[in-house]
Amino acid sequence: MLPVIALVGRPNVGKSTLFNRLTKTRDALVADMPGVTRDRKYGEGKAGDKAYIVVDTGGITGDEHGLDYEMARQSLQAIEEADAVFFIVDGRAGIHPADELIANYLRKAEKKVFLVVNKTDGLDPDVAISDFFAVGFGHPLAIAAAHNRGVTSLVEHTLADC
Ligand code: GDP
């Protein structure tokens, strides 16, 4: 069984962009419009000789009804199925109320969680992560998915721990 990594976070933080990097495809729909990925989407990735499954999700907004409710339900199922969770936040936006809500879900899920601070391109990574220690998942990991920065070391770090 390959390890399963779920990408979880509020809409528009860059989950699908990271999914595409990790699976080296353009399969996940990336758009400026928040919430376009409505279903879980699975892909296979490889780091060195280690393969893994990655699951993209639609995101959790904290205002769950209608489509948002369905997206949140899918995200929670993805968390259940996962060996590890990449909890993705936006390094440019700071901590958002929906991030706090997701953090509470993840604490209850008792999964291995890696707090991933995306969109750190053009930022000092140490400064970008500093706000996010308060989320409570240890040392945040800075990446810029759109620029493929930090992605390889993120995965290597994760798989070493799986
Ligand atoms: P999702 O809703 O979490 O799946 O987010 P998407 O992957 O669809 O990305 C949302 C927006 O953030 C898109 O406009 C992406 O191009 C942008 N984005 C994703 N990763 C980065 C990044 O590393 N840096 C910057 N500046 N923008 C990014």
Ligand code: MG
């Ligand atoms: Mg998406």
